[in-house]
Amino acid sequence: MRAGNTSPDPSYYTAMAATFGFRVTATDGAARRGEMTTAHGTVQTPAFMPVGTQGTVKAVLPRDLVDLGTEIILSNTYHLYLRPGDRLVARHGGLHRFIGWERPILTDSGGYQAFSLSARRTIDERGICFRSHLDGSEHLLTPEKATDIQANLGSDIAMALDECLAYPATRDEAAASMERTLRWEKRCREQFARLGDQPGALATAPTISNPGQAQFGIVQGGTHMDIRVASAQATVGLGFEAYAIGGLSVGESPETMYEVVGATAPHLPADRPRYLMGTGTPVDLVESVARGIDLFDCVMPTRNARNGQLFTSEGRLNIKNARHADDPAPPDPRCVCYTCQHFSRAYLRHLFMAGEITAATLNTLHNLNFYLDSMRRIREAIAFGSFDQLRQEYRRIFARRSVDS
């Protein structure tokens, strides 16, 4: 039995939302199939969360997401805090109601965007001081504030605030940053418990409460395996509902990322979902599932769609490539999505070259279908004990940069 492969004492979970749960229903090696329950419904895992940064998954509507079988989306706290504001969202009944999405939502902490998008930012023990990328206004994102904002948004899963470590980082930098992240996470957890214990009774935020919300901790430590392990053990000690691996897909090689995931996952509780943040390519998905990851989010399927890059059963395809100009075939002959069932590469290239909004929509529908269908295939393969075959298939398909370059 691997170290850390069980939960800490149940007393750690005193603040745990009664509605949150997770159970593993099948395993194949370290890959797990499971079911995560939240206040807004159940999510089959491994699951991919389309990213709805500003309260909408770009270029597609909630009804499209439902049709695609999307069970959970991610939304960005930094963006929604700045515009339209978390208090406005709370006044409108929370994020689900405001954006017309009735299924689960996970919100990040806002830390990564405050670090990467804002005009100027400084980080100290209090938190992240930054200037809005919209109007230059100054804000201080503390662990307590990140927790409050996410309570106002009313997401099903809130993330603790972590410090973003630049890549590459020395061992000392990584260790110091991980320690600060731990201190911030502890404050997040305490604030989370206060909101849960005294709904509506906080002097600092009188109207904030977080019924039904779960909170995930985040493991940091750069690419230093021993720091990752220490971070995992200490974060688990804080007793979150579940745990994420953060600070990857930031410039390191895929192999390094897989190595970090493989070294970290066994130190996270086996009876809790494991979430790899901000990743990744189709190969990243299967390689991470192979190492015990249950949850993913990434802008890749949606952003690449808007840039004309499609994921297909034959590999990546650049729809703007001139060779598609007269091609009557669908993007992916084996795909059953709306786009592939109704439109040719020639038409999609035309829409893209003409700068039409519907190019973004049709490409996004296809790429999201590819990602969500990949997760369905992964779950089925795990249940059938054939996951490794699927993993090898994805490695082979996506070995080439693209099918048309």
Added chain:
Amino acid sequence: MRAGNTSPDPSYYTAMAATFGFRVTATDGAARRGEMTTAHGTVQTPAFMPVGTQGTVKAVLPRDLVDLGTEIILSNTYHLYLRPGDRLVARHGGLHRFIGWERPILTDSGGYQAFSLSARRTIDERGICFRSHLDGSEHLLTPEKATDIQANLGSDIAMALDECLAYPATRDEAAASMERTLRWEKRCREQFARLGDQPGALATAPTISNPGQAQFGIVQGGTHMDIRVASAQATVGLGFEAYAIGGLSVGESPETMYEVVGATAPHLPADRPRYLMGTGTPVDLVESVARGIDLFDCVMPTRNARNGQLFTSEGRLNIKNARHADDPAPPDPRCVCYTCQHFSRAYLRHLFMAGEITAATLNTLHNLNFYLDSMRRIREAIAFGSFDQLRQEYRRIFARRSVDS
């Protein structure tokens, strides 16, 4: 009985597509309810055609248009000729198949855009010589070429090439332009007949044929009533399947436009649909229907949607207005469209301010629903003999510039 209110001798229609037909099913004053049959199905009239300039109605998908009850769309010959090219479209089975739209399509002649969008253009008896707004390449759009291109596109209804008269125009300018339009229309009709008589057998365009296509003539004459009447009579003499009124909504007042429509429509055959090109506001629709118009197209519902202006049962609404920032009401509380059933003004304003693509989509769905539902109400009111009440309601609602300014 009004002059010209019957069709010319049936022998004029030798080239008429067997599949094209029109019958009036109810009248209320000069307003008519009817049914227009084309090669791709039947259209209830009065009808509004959403504009799909580049082979897509901007920001919405064919399945959305079907859900909205769209029975016919318009597409622009100028744009499709330049990109992706009418021959490419023909190779892909025609426009319907290429763009995934199985219902009727009307194409314009390309003349208006060649005149208004191209970099440099000169007009002489041959046609319109212009430079592409895309790459500066030089093209000559003749009546014959406009007819060939539309045959390649395979639209259900093709439009004859007319000359675009600048507004305002003197009587002499309007008369000369109208005469040239007539000569061009005659050439269009002759080319159309050649394509129909000898499918696939033209030396100049060996692969072009137009089975099932109908061709409409266009009445010109600016705001000079006698020239309009002369144009109508002479155009009808050319024996098109039906007739349009062109050259309006170009700067004249609404009252002047209604006057021209009212003076022209009676000179067009009562047993043929009458199409008012490029118009208009909701009030334009009811005022023109009141004068015997059956078909409309306009970019207003789609373009205004992308600019944040919504048409509602209470009038125009600018969703970007700050007063909507915290408003939980739908854009139109009486509307049953997807947008109004699921989203608040506050959310739609947020999406618009955030520059999200879904703002364009949701606003377009709403505005198209407003226009298409308006046409349904118009048709019902004509059948019930209550059209004038509906007309007055629209005049009252849209008397104000907007509900929120």
